[in-house]
Amino acid sequence: MFLQLRRRLAAGLPRNTGRDLRFWTRAIYITLPLLLVFNYLIIFHWSYFDSFYHRVFPDHTFHPAPVPPLAHTHESHDAPELDYWTWNTTTRFESPRLNLTSANTPCAVFPRYLLKKIQVVLKVGAADHWSRTDAQLSSVIKCISNVLVASDRLHTYGPKLEAHDVLAPLPPESYMHEDDYAVYASQKNASVKDLRQGHEGWKIDKYKFLPQVEQAVQANADAEWFVFLESDTYIFWDNVFRLLENYDHTHPYYFGSPSPGRVYPDTDGQKNWFAYGGAGFVLSNAAAHRLVDRKRNSLGLKGPRVTDEYREDVLHDCCGDSVLGYALHDKAGVDISGLWPMFNPHPLAGVPFGKWYWCEPVISLHKTAPEDFLKLWQWENKRDRRTGPLLYRDLATYHHLDTFTQRQNWDAADFDGFTEPDNSPAHTSLAACSAACTANAACFQYTWHGQHCYMARSMRLGHSKAPDGVHDEVDRAYVSGWDVVKIERWRREHMCAEGPHWVKPSVKRIF
Structure with missing residues (x-):
């Protein structure tokens, strides 16, 4: 029908006009399929186009210029002076009120006004257990009104929060290994x-990791600091706020x-650290x-997304x-400005x-058991924060190791x-092991x-452990003890009187 109409129109038109019509008809036949293919690629394979400039310019064309030396560099510890600062910091938490009212809850004294400057990002998984x-x-995010929950599926996080699927925009079907995408898709x-x-x-x-940073900046581009934690990370917010006030957010830290x-x-x-x-x-x-941020080159072309630029590295x-x-x-x-052991x-x-782990302020704990979160948070909020930052020395009292x-x-x-050597009397009995620890100045517990005595140079709680091994029943059990006299002496001799040890950035002082 279209061809018949075309012939009739051509017959009644001047010769040049018919030629023009044939030209435009061919153009439509050629262009329309190309547009359809191009539209399909844009919709379903946008990551290729998004990374096109990077493919054309494979060098650092779109990377920002080098930064000048920072005031607190990651090698600050090499200076001959102390390996830490003893900053005199101030808590931003309000003092708890004496009367026990609803206004005296932990969130009532939490400095929420600081959240205008600090964007908190909690990375979770849709498969995380409800206890986490x-x-x-x-506890940790109870008072954080602007927390961004980064996940691998769109779902509710608790009764009110929405967890964002930060993988969806990648897009995951072309970004991940096939086996990994199968896991992602099965969650849907x-x-x-x-x-x-x-x-x-x-x-x-x-x-x-990369897309959560992208989305955090997109959600709150003016935030001075972005704090990232995971579902089993416990954060001591008072110490975080004290730390960040001593650094300049306009420098890249x-x-x-x-x-x-x-x-x-x-x-x-x-x-790379x-x-x-x-x-x-x-x-x-x-x-x-x-x-x-996607820098433009001299031609005005915008660089690739960081997630696309480092896709192969992630894979x-x-x-x-x-x-x-x-x-x-x-x-x-x-x-990295390494702040171990404050980040723990x-x-x-x-x-x-x-x-x-003594005079240093505690910023974080990893692999925190779900049952410890609330107990630790309640204990922390009973403490008078005006006395100074919470140190590891203070945290040791939580366990009552002494x-x-x-x-x-x-x-x-x-x-x-x-x-001790295999022929030591320490390995003859439990009582002998205890006595040997007492006699050894380096042993705290x-x-x-299995008819063997194991000692430790540090003070820690440890963990439960069921009997095992090929020994007799009585020797298969694990029995632990603490030298409480030595522990108490350590506490008295290490009062941190010089002030908290806000460690200087280092990649030589590591865990």
Whole structure:
């Protein structure tokens, strides 16, 4: 029909007009399929176009200029003076009121006005157990009104919060390994009950690190600081606020507990250091924007998204926090300011109190058990914050280690441990093990198991452990004890009278 109409029109038109009509008809036949294909690619394969400029300009065309040296560099500890500052900081929490009213709740004294400057990002998984969710909601993020919950599926987080699927815009079907995408896709229609019964959601966790930074900046571009934590991270907010007031957010800072990552290309084995995600990490406004902002070149072309630029790195790395640290170094020119042990990779029961964990303010705890969140939060809020930041020395009183004697089915010497020679009398009995620990100046606690005495140089709670091994029944058990006299003496001799040790940034002082 269309061809017949075309012939009739052409017959009644001047010769040149008919030729023009044939030209435009051919143009439509050629252009329309191309437009349809192009439209399909834009809708379903946008990541290719989004990274097109990076493919054309594979060098650092779109990376920001190098940053000048920072006031507090990651090698500040190399100076001959002390390895820490003794800043005189002030709490921003209000003083609790004497009368027990609703106005005296922890959130009533929480400095919520600071949340205009600080964007909190909680990374979770749709498969997280409900106990983790309840633990965070009842403590760490209870008073954080602007928390951004970054997840791998759109779902409710508790009764009021919405968890965002930060993987959806990547897009995941072309971004992930096939097996990883299968896990992601299976979550879409799975029930919450099924997700929490052995689902493999941990496999797609590494993909969330870069997009969570992108979405945090998009949600609150003017925030001075971006604080990132995970579902089993406990954060001491008073110490976070005190720390950040001593740094300038207009400089590119990246705080956390340093871990060794990949080796830089074209270097003699130089490693990239990244902030261990479980201990939490902080990006200044300048660092976050340098990472995710899309710089234009001299032609006005905008660079690729950071998630696309480092897609191959994510695919071939085990860990998202490692890739984040590499991207910050490679694109943003920002290296980690390592603040270990304030950012702490240990769980509450595993903190090895002693030389490194004593006068330092506590910023975070990793792998916190759900049952510890609320108890620790309640204990923290009973403390008078006007006396100063909460130090590890203070946290040690939470365990009451100086009141312990012995615990059955308990291992307290599996970290920072040592043993005496095999022919030592310490290995003859539980009583001999206890006596040997008392006599050894380096021993604070011990564990007797399998006719062997294990000692520890630090003070820590430890963990329960069922009997095991090939020994006789009585020797299969784990029995732990503490030298309470030595522990109390340590406390008296280390009062931190010089002030809190706000450690200087370092990648040589590491866990």
